[in-house]
Amino acid sequence: MSDETHVTHAVLRRFAENWVNVAKEQAKRRREQVNHLKARLEVHVAANPGYDLVKLRASGSTAKHTSISRRRGEGSDADVAAYLRCADPDIDEAKLLEWLWERCQEVYGKTKVADDFVISQHAVGITLRGSGLKIDVAPVLYTGEEDDKGFLVTRQGQRVLTSVTLHLRFIRDRRKLAGPGYPELIRLLKAWIREAKSRDPQLRCKSFLLELVVAHLWDTGWHGAGLQVADYPVAFEQVLAYITTTGLQTPIVFGDFYATDEISATSDPIQIWDPVNPENNIASSYTDANRKRLVEAAASALDSVSWAATAPTQGAAYDAWRELFGPSFPGE
CATH class of the missing domain: 1.10.1410 (Poly(a)-polymerase, middle domain)
Known part of the structure; x- marks a missing residue:
């Protein structure tokens, strides 16, 4: 021995x-595609009633510097928190994810198919077929608290306290x-x-x-x-x-x-x-x-x-x- x-x-x-960390070029392309989504999403949220967009924040593994380079066919992940303020007191919070799903579809218009947009428990997932990138957009109800505290809303309409800043x-x-x-x-x-x-x-x-x-x-x-x-x-x-x-x-x-x-x-x-x-x-x-x-x-x-x-x-x-x-x- x-x-x-x-x-x-x-x-x-x-x-x-060599095999795990995200390469610089891959990270650059990811940021470019996320920035495109953020810019376009601001326009489409502003044009639709129900919620006002307060801010968009990078979140998840990419923001924490813990994301990994995915294998071929798996795609890469990025996370965006969309901080929203309710503009209509009569709106049904349980339908927030469906509302955001519609806004995300509007961002890409006819360039994507409906199957590229999937609602999960807390977010809307968007798959970009060309690059393999998968972006999760999580709506956060913003109540004006410090440190970007707000509430994720589940598909069942339950509120879950979170804070991108504190995480x-x-x-x-x-x-x-x-x-x-x-x-x-x-x-x-x-x-x-x-x-x-x-x-x-x-x-x-x-x-x-x-x-x-x-x-x-x-x-x-x-x-x-x-x-x-x-x-x-x-x-x-x-x-x-x-x-x-x-x-x-x-x-x-x-x-x-x-x-x-x-x-x-x-x-x-x-x-x-x-x-x-x-x-x-x-x-x-x-x-x-x-x-x-x-x-x-x-x-x-x-x-x-x-x-x-x-x-x-x-x-x-x-x-x-x-x-x-x-x-x-x-x-x-």
């Missing part, structure tokens, strides 16, 4: 640069302390879960869940050690060990923007609380079977990482990490 660790921080960093501040504050390794670690974890989902389509794990697990470990450490964002193999082992050991049955709560005792008791199998909204468990829709499946995926990945750390040859170590990232690893 060799004493040499074949998959080092430098190896994983090169893999991230971005939450990750930015940690990134400032941790350095560039913090968002890149998140991107690598997203690449792992993407590969895991390709092998198990029933696996559930939203990227926001991974972001909050990383934030929790940055805040609290694991087994007396801080999250090693300058040593990706060790950091991966810490994250996977946390998920495996706790079984995701320990609530994760952040006190950045509210008192932690504002969290209400719940029987949800996974409890990871939105750092902006103490009433929003971001994993509330996950069943116990979903939890167990994710824990099993993490345990399998942990076995591969642990084996790679002591593998006798570089080939054996690379094969172990290919269990996490697929055949493209190490991507050189």
Whole structure:
């Protein structure tokens, strides 16, 4: 057995640069298409009754610098929050997503088909066939509160408190302390879960869940050690060990923007609380079977990482990490 660790921080960093991170040209094209949508959407919202457009804000992974380069055929994602103020007191909020869906269709006119516009739980998804870009436009009811606080409206008409500004501040504050390794670690974890989902389509794990697990470990450490964002193999082992050991049955709560005792008791199998909204468990829709499946995926990945750390040859170590990232690893 060799004493040499074949998959080092430098190896994983090169893999991230070559296969995971969004390339500059791709990011530029994404910004151009999002800016086109924003400019056109302003016109169409202004021309229609019901809501006044207050502002448009970039949100989600792109704004957080945690988005990843997608595989061919998957497209790329960008998120826009449309802050709206109700201009008609008699309007039905439950139809807000349908109203925005119509405005988004007007932006592109006859250049797109109806199937390119899909309403999800909180947003209108727009697929641009030429570039493969998928833009999610989330309407946020703006009530004039500070820090861009407002309410997402679900398809069922329920209000969910959110704030693009505070979500971005939450990750930015940690990134400032941790350095560039913090968002890149998140991107690598997203690449792992993407590969895991390709092998198990029933696996559930939203990227926001991974972001909050990383934030929790940055805040609290694991087994007396801080999250090693300058040593990706060790950091991966810490994250996977946390998920495996706790079984995701320990609530994760952040006190950045509210008192932690504002969290209400719940029987949800996974409890990871939105750092902006103490009433929003971001994993509330996950069943116990979903939890167990994710824990099993993490345990399998942990076995591969642990084996790679002591593998006798570089080939054996690379094969172990290919269990996490697929055949493209190490991507050189």
